Amino acid sequence: MSVFTNPASGAADQGAAYTRAVLDLVEGRDPFEVLRSTADELRDGIAGMSDSETATPEAHGKWSVRQLLRHLADTEIVWAWRMRLALTQDRPPLTGFDQDAWAERLRYDLDDVGESLADFALLRGGNLRILDRTTPDDLKRVAVHVERGDESVEHMINMYAGHDLLHLRQLARIRAAVAGRG
Numbered sequence: 434m435s436v437f438t439n440p441a442s443g444a445a446d447q448g449a450a451y452t453r454a455v456l457d458l459v460e461g462r463d464p465f466e467v468l469r470s471t472a473d474e475l476r477d478g479i480a481g482m483s484d485s486e487t488a489t490p491e492a493h494g495k496w497s498v499r500q501l502l503r504h505l506a507d508t509e510i511v512w513a514w515r516m517r518l519a520l521t522q523d524r525p526p527l528t529g530f531d532q533d534a535w536a537e538r539l540r541y542d543l544d545d546v547g548e549s550l551a552d553f554a555l556l557r558g559g560n561l562r563i564l565d566r567t568t569p570d571d572l573k574r575v576a577v578h579v580e581r582g583d584e585s586v587e588h589m590i591n592m593y594a595g596h597d598l599l600h601l602r603q604l605a606r607i608r609a610a611v612a613g614r615g
Contacts, residue, residue: 462594462598467598471553471557475553475601486608491606498546499549501603512560
């Protein structure tokens with residue numbers, strides 16, 4: 434199992450390894466540039482894919498492009514909430530969430546890729562506008578993640594940039610796996 438799997442059942446134990454691996458993806462890159470470019474890269478990454486291809490998982494038990502894009506849109510909601518808490522409260526607690534339960538129970542397999550991408554782009558734009566107004570002191574503000582401990586706004590920025598890069602790689606992998614099968 435990959436360190437990036439980070440299942441909810443073992444999140445507390447695997448949180449440090451997951452965090453390090455995600456942060457390593459950003460190494461040497463400007464996280465703000467990653468965050469600003471992700472929506473366009475996602476759009477480019479799905480260009481020309483058929484509806485059937487976007488609905489096909491890369492392998493049994495893995496996500497499809499549909500599920501991946503909805504995960505990114507929903508994760509942007511999670512980040513929006515966490516960032517706002519950190520910027521406006523003193524050391525607020527941040528809950529985790531079970532991404533696989535969300536994907537299953539919220540029926541990500543039924544989502545339209547265009548709508549999910551539009552949702553993601555809109556939410557990301559709002560988050561970036563807030564970040565554009567932050568001060569150096571704002572970036573140091575901390576919230577306490579129940580599984581990973583203290584996380585500053587700056588740390589969150591790096592984590593979500595790494596999360597973007599992780600899923601852009603996943604998108605390319607899914608596309609290669611399902612090309613021509615749909």
